[in-house]
Every structure is written in C-alpha cells, then in structure tokens.
Amino acid sequence: MNLWVFDLDGTLITSGIDYARAVFHWELMFINRMEHRAPHYDKFVPDFLGLLRESEKELFKTMRAHRKRFPTSMVEAYRGLCRNFGMSVDPEIERETWEIGVSALSEETYRNRGMLPGAEEALAFLQERGDLIYCVTAGDPVVQWMKWRGYNLRRFFPSQREYRVIWWDKLRTLKKLRKLHRDKAAIMVGDSIGSDLIPAAKAGYLPIYIPHPSVWDHGELEKEPPPGSRRFLQITQIVSEYQSLIRPTG
Numbered sequence: 509m510n511l512w513v514f515d516l517d518g519t520l521i522t523s524g525i526d527y528a529r530a531v532f533h534w535e536l537m538f539i540n541r542m543e544h545r546a547p548h549y550d551k552f553v554p555d556f557l558g559l560l561r562e563s564e565k566e567l568f569k570t571m572r573a574h575r576k577r578f579p580t581s582m583v584e585a586y587r588g589l590c591r592n593f594g595m596s597v598d599p600e601i602e603r604e605t606w607e608i609g610v611s612a613l614s615e616e617t618y619r620n621r622g623m624l625p626g627a628e629e630a631l632a633f634l635q636e637r638g639d640l641i642y643c644v645t646a647g648d649p650v651v652q653w654m655k656w657r658g659y660n661l662r663r664f665f666p667s668q669r670e671y672r673v674i675w676w677d678k679l680r681t682l683k684k685l686r687k688l689h690r691d692k693a694a695i696m697v698g699d700s701i702g703s704d705l706i707p708a709a710k711a712g713y714l715p716i717y718i719p720h721p722s723v724w725d726h727g728e729l730e731k732e733p734p735p736g737s738r739r740f741l742q743i744t745q746i747v748s749e750y751q752s753l754i755r756p757t758g
C-alpha cells in the first residue's frame with residue numbers, strides 16, 4: 509500500500525477555460541450594450557485584457573484564490589477602460605460585468621465537463637491496487653467544494669479526510685499526511701513546481717511533475733523541479749511506470 513497525493517487544478521481537472529469564456533462573454537455584452545458608442549475592437553479588446561491582467565496580478569497579492577478576485581478584476585478592468593476612453597461608468601454594464609466574472613466559477617459547468625484525459629483511469633488504477641489517495645488543493649473552499657460536487661470527486665476522495673482544501677501553502681498538510689503514513693512509499697503529483705513539487709520534496713515525497721498545456725497562473729517563481737523529481741507528459745504514465753514509482757521515499 510502506497511501514499512499518493514494529487515493536486516487538483518491543472519492536474520486532475522482544467523479550470524483556465526472558464527475564465528477565457530467569461531472574457532469573451534464580457535466582450536459580447538460590452539458591444540451589445542454600447543452599440544453605436546462601442547470603441548473599435550482593435551482598441552478596446554487589448555486594452556481590456558491588459559487592464560484585467562494588471563488587476564489580477566495586483567489583487568492576487570491580497571486576495572489569493574478568493575472567489576471574488578476574478579469578478580473584482582473584471583469590474584476594475586471595465587472601470588479602467590472607461591477612464592482610457594473618457595466614458596462614464598454605466599452601472600448596468602458594471603453589474604453585468606460582475607455577474608459574468610462570477611459565472612467563471614460554476615458547479616454546473618464542472619458537472620458537464622469531465623476530468624482531464626486519463627485522470628479517472630489513473631485514480632481508479634490506484635484505487636484498485638488498494639493505495640491511499642488524497643487530494644490537497646489550494647483555493648477558495650467554497651469553489652473547491654463546488655468542484656468536488658461538480659466533478660463527482662467523492663468517487664476517489666470520499667470526504668474531507670481525503671479531500672483537503674487549504675488557502676495557500678501545502679507543506680504543512682503534506683507533512684501531516686506523510687507522518688500518518690510513515691511506512692509507505694509517498695508520491696505527490698502536481699502541475700506547479702512552486703506550490704506542489706517543492707513542498708512535496710521537502711515533506712519526503714517523490715514529486716511527479718505533469719505540466720499542464722495551458723497554464724493559468726501568476727508566474728511560476730520556481731523554474732526547476734526539485735532534484736529527484738519525475739516528469740510525465742500524461743497522467744496515465746502513473747499506470748505504465750507504476751513499479752518504478754513505489755520505491756520507499758524519505
């Protein structure tokens with residue numbers, strides 16, 4: 509029996525495209541509302557994206573993964589756009605902007621979309637082996653539990669014992685789980701060097717790095733996976749390389 513810890517976003521599920529969809533919805537709403545007064549797309553689209561990016565970066569420092577961060581950024585970007593074009597802020601557009609921002613986080617969307625290709629297969633394989641599987645995910649608990657319900661993650665992580673939501677640093681939780689299962693081989697799988705692999709290595713896990721093809725993050729500070737890490741292109745390599753991964757670690 510071995511100990512496996514998985515990251516959620518970008519490792520087992522995709523979350524970035526919901527923000528992309530919200531941005532496109534916003535642009536459509538904006539031109540519909542502005543109609544004759546709408547600035548040329550060549551000007552307002554890049555402006556809006558630039559302002560949104562700036563605001564996301566700034567708010568991330570204080571709000572981290574809070575569910576209100578993205579809608580707040582969208583409203584700020586809209587206000588910035590009004591400043592750039594000398595337009596007054598329209599309260600109706602502002603209200604709709606907030607709602608579109610909120611819509612990026614939707615349990616219904618999660619329900620209608622499967623997990624990343626191979627994720628269910630890999631988790632089911634480990635389950636059949638009788639290995640212990642945990643998910644340690646950083647984010648807003650309200651949103652992460654929406655994902656748990658939407659993607660039906662209880663199949664693999666039945667309760668808050670196996671599904672751990674934390675606000676930021678994973679190290680403490682990883683250490684705790686490692687201590688609970690001292691005698692087992694421990695492996696941690698994630699798509700972020702800084703928030704998954706480095707704490708995993710520190711806590712005595714074999715880190716497995718599976719970079720996501722579309723990354724929505726705020727600039728990885730760490731560029732190199734810790735020494736001894738494995739790097740996979742697909743999560744199903746857990747199945748094909750299983751024997752080489754379950755050697756005892758730290």
Ligand SMILES: [Mg+2]
Pocket residue numbers: 515516517518519698699700
């Ligand atoms: Mg991740």
